[in-house]
Amino acid sequence: MYVTEGHALSAPSADSAAVVRELRDRAEIMDALYRFGLGQDLQDKELFASSFAADAELDFRPAAAKWGGKPPLMTGRETIVTVILGMFTGRVDTTHQVANARIAVGGDTARLTALVEAQHLLTADHSTFALLKNPYDVDLVRDGDRWVIRRVRIDNTWFTGDPARIFAG
Template identity: 85%
Template sequence: MYVTAEHALSAPATDANAVVQELRDRAEILDALYRFGLGQDLKDKALFASAFAADAELDFRPAAAKWGAKPPLMSGRDTIVTTILAMFTGRVDTTHQVTNTRITIDGDTARLTALVEAQHLLIADSTTHALLKNPYDVDLVRDGDRWVIRRLRIDNTWYTGDPTAIFGN
């Protein structure tokens, strides 16, 4: 599942232009994942939507299977944005922290793996919360000067708390 290349950059160190382009791409690739997390945390529809390609897929099924939930595979940027924000807005506060990012780039496509810690806290009852440590496997595509998520698969290494803080009862 993880990107395990032995070097961060693939551009030759002697090719300054290629190095600069790859560093820019890597920053934009990371930014797509940051827009995904912060868009949820702020309940910012435009920011959240900017993380996805129009034909994106979000697969939370592997993570949810750990506690017996069966969410659908979400397909299409509009479906993903509407579903996630409707599930959280006014009901759940979230925070997302991203770490251990690894990236490979192949032309106009890229793959990113990361660990994401996601906190979900019910607004009406702060004693109901769920904290998850999730490996993310992300396929991205170039969209002009930025990168967007085409496919995001979220697994779960561990969780603590009450998963109803995420999906409800």
């Protein structure tokens, strides 16, 4: 499930061109996850949508199960954007921080695992909040010069606050 190789790059160190290509891919792969988080934080529909492939899948069920939530499996970029931003825009303030990212690149596909801390506060009452520490398991595909998320599975290691109230929107 998680990227656990004992090295960062797969390109041979003697092949400078391959190393540069892989480093560019890795930067673009990370950018897809950054667009995912910042798009939510800024409530920016275009930025958020740019992180996903048209046929993307977002599975928040493993995380939500930790507090009794039962969200649907979200399929398709438009559905994901509509559901997530519809739940948060004007109602919930968010911040996302990404750490411990690991990437495996294989041609035009990649796998990314990361730990994402997500802070959610009701806009009208910041004393109602949820702080989540979530492992992300992400499959990506090349989309021209950038990478986009094809599938993301979000689990939860721990939370504090009241996620049921935050995600009830």
